[in-house]
Amino acid sequence: MKGELIVAAIILVFVAQFLYISSSTDAEFGGADGQAEGVIEELTGGTFEPIADPIWEPPSGEIESLLFSLQAAIGALIIGYFFGYYRGKNQST
């Protein structure tokens, strides 16, 4: 249990950090990559044009979150399957 408790404590601190920042500042919580775009604009004086565009972009925020969730779900499914498989196998022997 010790390991779980330590991790739970770290997650709690993380959540508290988020609650504090989001209530005490008007931070937008945009992506760090978008902010980097701003820095590139500053450094080049706005002259830089991206050399390529994404082949396909999710048409809306909803579709994007769908595909991100799908990514997490596929991963979680595989992890859960094999841990369950091993645990069951250990118990039956």
Place this chain on the structure above:
Amino acid sequence: MHIMEGFLPSPWWQFWFAVSIPVILYGIYKLNKLITEKREILPLLAVAGAYIFVLSSLKLPSVTGSCSHPTGIGMAAILFGPAISAVLGVIVLIYQALFLAHGGFTTLGANVFSMGIAGPVVAYIIFKLGMRLNLNFYVTVFLATALADWATYVITSLELALAFPAQTGGILVSFKAFAAIFALTQIPLAIMEGAITALIFKYVIQVKSDVLVKLEVINEKTIHKIKELWV
């Protein structure tokens, strides 16, 4: 957060491809060898790949008021070494570039280098060092994976700084500007990733410690010591 599509001008995107491709090819060779010689590691390989899928899909808020995501690749690096991790990283990066417009194909070389090569090398070295110094196993996993996560974004900042040196002050000034975004945002996320990965390793040891021995991640003696202390 990976470097966005089109945001590395020539010759930098070609340069990072040139650096990454040999490592990926070596990784594919090592991967083939590993799965023909030790088929029983396949499930663990799938878990390590899936772990990268899950963690790199979670965009988390940070103290800087912006979001980034962990990489999850430190686990694969500890289990299978940096070259195989690079191959797993490529799969995730292609998924995100293709379906999510996150990262990109021109920047794939640079993103593979930071997430799939530099991060795993850091994880691998710290893990081996910690084991040699007889540090606590879970503390070592925490340090290795947290610092690998963080190193990924320090390298991302460096890649951008090299491509966009400031007119006054050059690379160092722009590195500071990019690091202020990527590396700073990443600190809390790296700590989370390290802690959660250490916990996952606890479960791997509980259910399948013999595979870890086979992969020469840890030896029997360490496993006995860990089990006595933690069960």
